Amino acid sequence: MSDDKEKKSGKKATSNVFTKLPQKLMQEMKEAFTMIDQNRDGLIDVSDLKEMYSNLGSIPGDTVLESMVKEAPGNQLNFTAFLSIFSDKLSGTDPEETLRQAFQMFDADNTGYIPEEYMKDLLENMGDNFSKDEIRQTWKEAPISGGKVDYNAFVAKIKGKEQEEA
Incomplete structure (x- = not known):
């Protein structure tokens, strides 16, 4: 039963990302995630991205924002998924x-x-x-x-x- 819970949450597949990144970088990534997560629900969604982009002075269309969110495993961009997406970039390997x-x-x-x-x-x-x-x-x-x-x-x-x- 615990395996089913791990599969549904996606934690087992992406948890090794926590061991790949130095603590300081992990803290910086958490701060970045928190800044983007405007409504503080623990997920980055289209409304969070809209708010962030409006603060930067430009808002892409909903289709573009939705495709950004869909890059995350399970179409939910929680902190673990956020780290996974960026760890490839940070480790220097291409997608x-x-x-x-x-x-x-x-x-x-x-x-x-x-x-x-x-x-x-x-x-x-x-x-x-x-x-x-x-x-x-x-x-x-x-x-x-x-x-x-x-x-x-x-x-x-x-x-x-x-x-x-x-």
Whole structure:
């Protein structure tokens, strides 16, 4: 029964965010959350966002504000969800979809795979060039099969969401 309660509240899935952030940053995030939560009900909703934006001198349309709230797990933006959304930004990793789209740029046939040698070449010669040691380390973690990198599985691994396939 306690598992059902945890699933419904979403606390179990997002509680590890509390261990990821330093105490000072957590306090600053709580202050920011409290400033946005205009009606002090423990949730940030469309009316809270409207009030905040009006204080800044501009109010986006309801559709935009509603889509902001819908980004939260369960469409409820409580403090835990607020921290979860911002922890990805603070940890320096891009959202899952952004990472996937970056890999897709090099997958002309949209197969979900990038040839291993092509990927190595990209890592060595584009952006922040990887050293041979960095590539070796990456390859220890990369899901490679048949000479191809499964970038969807790689993105899941980067984001800590890898799952066993049946």
